Amino acid sequence: MSTKTISISESLNTSLHKKIAISPLKSPSKSLKPVQTVTMGGSHFKTIIPLATQPNVQQIQVPGSRFTYVRLVTSTTANPTTLQAGGPTTSTMQTAKPMVVNTGTVRMSVPIAPAQTMKQMVPKSITTTTQVMTNAQTQQRLIMPATSLPQIQPNFTNLPPGTVLAPAPGTGNVGYAVVPAQYVAQLQQSSLVTMASSSGFHTPTGVQTQARLPVNGLSTAPDSSTRPRKPCNCTKSQCLKLYCDCFANGEFCNNCNCNNCFNNLEHETERLKAIKTCLDRNPGAFKPKIGKGKQGESDRRHSKGCNCKRSGCLKNYCECYEAKIMCSSICKCVGCKNFEESPERKTLMHLADAAEVRVQQQTAAKTKLSSQISDLLTRTTPISTSGGGRLPYTFVTKEVVEATCECLLDQARQTELSGQPQALAERLILEEFGHCLMRIISSAGKAKSDCINC
DNA sequence: GAGTTTGAAACT
DNA sequence: CAGTTTCAAACTC
Incomplete structure (x- = not known):
């Protein structure tokens, strides 16, 4: 994954000419994408968290950083493209992707989730203070300036969601994010909003956050995109192993019942290290487990297959059954009863x-x-x-x-x-x-x- | 609510 | 890669 630099020149005051580093983006998945960015190497990563200058948006400044951190959500379809910010329609819609903003001093990883039910998620209260745009996919997105730079705003209607426009080093703390409206709704429900203060980045001990994201880029249940995910109960893993559902889903813990949780912004370093460890062990650790099957098979199937021995694959212990899909040829289960014609x-x-x-x-x-x-x-x-x-x-x-x-x-x-x-x-x-x-x-x-x- | 079962993840 | 251990969720009582 390479990082591309894009110049913003059109419609901008020449003094504001800025370089934008935008990395190719990955496909949407159950997992968040900070994992993708971590593998790129680089000395310093930051998980991006919400902007704060709008009434419904939170901006958090990390000590030692000149940048406003944002967390971005984007659509579930489309492909990576090169963007010409501010220019005519040179971009196409892109997939939910992680982005690395290379500012020269700090590399920021952006966990991005697919935005699926955006229309209904757009809070009325924010439409008056943010620019809402609708693209061909009928998804609404917002451009939310981290600081005021209104002259840029009209030129970003064609940018894909998940795009961060960061300043070149030395140009001040200005950043723009194109964010699907759904994320704003997430922000409203997330304790991210309450944990951050405008004066700085202070997270009280024990505060946990969890941005809700669709699982696997798919809805495992009819209302999974709107229902808060189940809180975890981890006691020994510090929520930094894949045992933890929150962590495995690329989410921060929030309102969980876990003990000694490190899956939060407060333990950012440990969290990123854990992500890297997981990826070293299995580069696909955060990829969707439920994906498309081979031709002739069901549209959805478990990417690795299950290994059930005793449950007959008819209990929620079985990942296939839990995902409401049939076991497939790649499953190694014993005594499987989770197939189309199974009477059980x-x-x-x-x-x-x-x-x-x-x-x-x-x-x-x-x-x-x-x-x-x-x-x-x-x-x-x-x-x-x-x-x-x-x-x-x-x-x-x-x-x-x-x-x-x-x-x-x-x-x-x-x-x-x-x-x-x-x-x-x-x-x-x-x-x-x-x-x-x-x-x-x-x-x-x-x-x-x-x-x-x- | 406590204890048991289960299978994925982690480890050796 | 296979066997074992750890872990947290699912399940049972």
Whole structure:
């Protein structure tokens, strides 16, 4: 991977003429890319962290460095290109990549994640303070100046995400980042924002950060791009080995339950060293484990295959099963039941589907019941008797009865599907009926009380 | 929640 | 490369 230098000249004040070093970028993956940059050699690396000059963006200055550090996120497709910053459309969209900004004194590695659901991630609050652009891939990106240099901004609409425009040595602390909007949302949720202060780079002891990134550049679950990743519980690895999911995903730990965690900015040196060690051991350590299979095979498959011995590849111990893909020819598993025609697998799938449907039905029924009661509270006039303690009969309407019946039917279906004995089923249904009654009574009582007070 | 099982990662 | 150990997540009770 070579580093290319690009001049920014057009539309810039000549005194601001700057050199930009942009490295070719790598493909998106589960892993972050600082790993790629570390292998390039170089005496000093810095993990780039968010800009701070915009209301929703954090800028952190590392002592001893003249540069504003940023963390960048970019799209999942496209190829590396050479860029002419400020020029006409000389660039094409690029892949999520790590970037090395060679400023002459400091090399900064930029972990970059694929931005997948950018449209929905763009916070409304920031669109007024940052320039939002839409490219052919319908991804929105932001140009966020680390310091004010507004005349540059309009010329970067064609830069790929993940591009850092850094100044030549001696030109001051000015840097630009083209960042997909999703990352701004990450920033808002990340404790990176709270851990950094505008006066300097101070991270309180124990503070952990975790920028959420899609796993493998793919969504392993329908909502994986929006759901916070599970916190790790590492106790011995210092979160600096691939045992740690956060580390393996190229993320900082944040809100984890780990002990003696070194996977944070506070232990940047150790972290980068660990990344290098992992890469020395396995250059593909941070590459996606789930990739495209050979022709004729499933689109997605485990890059190395699993080695399961006892789980039949039908438990989450199995990386293939966990990724919701079938085992392939490269797996070395024993007694595998994770293949297309496997009856065990089909049964598991049916059970999982049924469970999901049950949960949805039950949730819907309960929501409807609550809605009916709530609706009644607003449109009925409770009948209160003077001290008689009777509840308003108007609450037992046709709608409430129907909603109650739905709850009971759902409970019946659930017990039937799970093969519960009849006696237990009846008991569960009765209990559900009791819950419904309690809700009705509670609502009616509240309405009565409200009426008395009014 | 504690203890067990599991398989990937790390180590020898 | 193979065997063993370490580790943290998944799972069971």
